[in-house]
Amino acid sequence: MAKKKSSAEKRHRQSEERRMRNKMAKSAVRTSVKKFVALAQKKDIPESEAALKEMVKKIDTAARKGIIKKNAAARKKSRMQRYFNSLKTAQ
Numbered sequence: 001m002a003k004k005k006s007s008a009e010k011r012h013r014q015s016e017e018r019r020m021r022n023k024m025a026k027s028a029v030r031t032s033v034k035k036f037v038a039l040a041q042k043k044d045i046p047e048s049e050a051a052l053k054e055m056v057k058k059i060d061t062a063a064r065k066g067i068i069k070k071n072a073a074a075r076k077k078s079r080m081q082r083y084f085n086s087l088k089t090a091q
Contacts, residue, residue, distance in 0.1 A: 025061070025065065056077055
């Protein structure tokens, strides 16, 4: 006779899959922020602007899915946009 799997085991599997998916998305956000900051420190305006757009896209996606909070996403985007604007005015 086959052994039945419990609902707790299924729930554990599901939560583990979600945890890994969320971890991947958070990591992608952090990586895109680091990439933008690195390009901005080199004062490469066109490439850093493209990196900024990519970063904003990743942050918005993570916020929409509930991986990071809405206000945290807005705060990150605002800080990076201010940083970018300060670079543009410095030139």
